[in-house]
Amino acid sequence: MNTHVDCIACVINKANKLADKYFEDKHKKYNFMNQVLREVSKIEYDRTAPFLVAKVMRILKKETGINDFYLQEKKLFNKKLLSMENQIEDMLNHSKDRFITALKIALAGNIVDFGAFDEISFDLVKDIINKTLASDFDDKLYRKLKNDLLKCKTLLYLGDNTGEIVFDKIFIREIIREYPDIEIFFAVRGEPVLNDVNEEDAYYVELNKYANIISNGTDLPGTDLLEVCDEFKEIFKKSDIIISKGQGNFESLPGCKQNVYYLFLCKCDLLVKKLKTEKLANMFIHESKL
Numbered sequence: 596m597n598t599h600v601d602c603i604a605c606v607i608n609k610a611n612k613l614a615d616k617y618f619e620d621k622h623k624k625y626n627f628m629n630q631v632l633r634e635v636s637k638i639e640y641d642r643t644a645p646f647l648v649a650k651v652m653r654i655l656k657k658e659t660g661i662n663d664f665y666l667q668e669k670k671l672f673n674k675k676l677l678s679m680e681n682q683i684e685d686m687l688n689h690s691k692d693r694f695i696t697a698l699k700i701a702l703a704g705n706i707v708d709f710g711a712f713d714e715i716s717f718d719l720v721k722d723i724i725n726k727t728l729a730s731d732f733d734d735k736l737y738r739k740l741k742n743d744l745l746k747c748k749t750l751l752y753l754g755d756n757t758g759e760i761v762f763d764k765i766f767i768r769e770i771i772r773e774y775p776d777i778e779i780f781f782a783v784r785g786e787p788v789l790n791d792v793n794e795e796d797a798y799y800v801e802l803n804k805y806a807n808i809i810s811n812g813t814d815l816p817g818t819d820l821l822e823v824c825d826e827f828k829e830i831f832k833k834s835d836i837i838i839s840k841g842q843g844n845f846e847s848l849p850g851c852k853q854n855v856y857y858l859f860l861c862k863c864d865l866l867v868k869k870l871k872t873e874k875l876a877n878m879f880i881h882e883s884k885l
Contacts, residue, residue: 601865602644603635610651612713617659630654643847645817648710652788652814663787665709665757672707672758672790673799675717683765686728695737696728697769702858702877703727704762705755705841709790710816711862720758723860723875730877739881740856743836744770750779751834752806753818754792755841755859760800763840767805780830781806786814791843817847842866845878855882 610631618624634650656662663669683700690696703724707715744750752767754760767779781802784791797808812824818839820828831837837855839848845857845866857880861872870878 601863602647603638605863606644606647606651607631607635609648609710610655613655613664617655617661617664623658627654627658630658643817643819645815645843645847646819646822648843649788649813649815665790666787668709669757669790669796672715673761673796676704676707676720676758676761677800680761680765683762687765687769694741694769694773695732697766698737698858699727699730699732699877700724701759701762701766701840702860702879704759705858705860706875707756707758707790708841708860708862709756710843726875727877732877732879736856736879736881740836743854744774744777747774747777747835749830749834749836750777751830751837752779752781753837753839753841753844754781754783754797755844757790757792757796759840760792760796760802764800764802764805767802771805779806780809780834782809782811782818782827782830784814784816785810785812785824788814788816791816815843815847817841817843819847820851845880849882849885851882853882856880857882 610628614624614627618627631651631654634654635647638647687693687696706720706723752763754763770777770779781797783793783797787793794808794810797803802808809827809830811818811827813819813822815822835854837853839845839855839857840859842859842862845859848855857878859878861867861870861874861876861878867874
């Protein structure tokens with residue numbers, strides 16, 4: 596998706612909130628926001644919102660000397676959602692269809708997004724899980740995914756946020772349970788950005804037991820094919836199926852012409868209008884429909 600004027604307003608608003616948090620001195624805040632506005636004014640129309648977010652976060656890192664702004668939140672949500680793993684497994688054991696239940700729970704985990712929200716509670720995570728489990732899914736698309744998995748040799752799973760990755764792990768485990776011959780890669784961000792997953796997070800929740808962990812080589816909160824590293828591009832191109840988690844990946848990938856299944860919660864007003872849905876609606880979309 597090209598950067599929209601609504602995306603620009605959203606990014607500036609986020610930058611202003613971060614400035615209030617990290618700059619007590621008004622002159623330092625002014626200098627930071629001045630740099631942000633200059634970057635915004637230079638953004639090319641065909642670049643994505645995650646690209647602009649990365650630009651802003653690079654300025655903030657330079658001005659504060661802090662490399663990982665959400666380090667504590669990332670650790671907290673990874674630990675807390677790991678504590679829910681047995682509870683989720685019990686839900687799978689009592690479900691009529693373990694696979695679609697695991698898929699829905701993975702999607703619900705997309706609520707753990709400090710780029711979209713300033714605060715997230717564990718009660719909210721549980722509420723979204725219950726709402727997602729009770730929702731209807733596109734049955735035709737679900738059958739297509741299952742049929743594609745039958746023929747799949749290589750699957751690339753694009754991670755999004757920390758905490759959420761615990762539910763991704765559970766879903767990937769179900770994929771392996773039904774399709775044990777598939778080689779699975781799990782992609783993480785190359786550097787800290789917002790509360791997005793990096794290699795350290797993936798290994799902490801033991802995703803490496805079920806997938807090969809690879810870095811996309813960028814500090815973007817999305818998957819911008821103009822920015823990712825060559826190793827990632829190679830795996831991306833050879834993958835029979837790509838499961839793309841999160842709104843950031845959805846904002847940066849459409850038009851890639853690959854067999855991509857998007858799973859995310861619709862969190863912004865622009866996408867609510869574009870996709871003709873409601874806030875926090877469950878989105879399960881195939882690349883061919885975009």
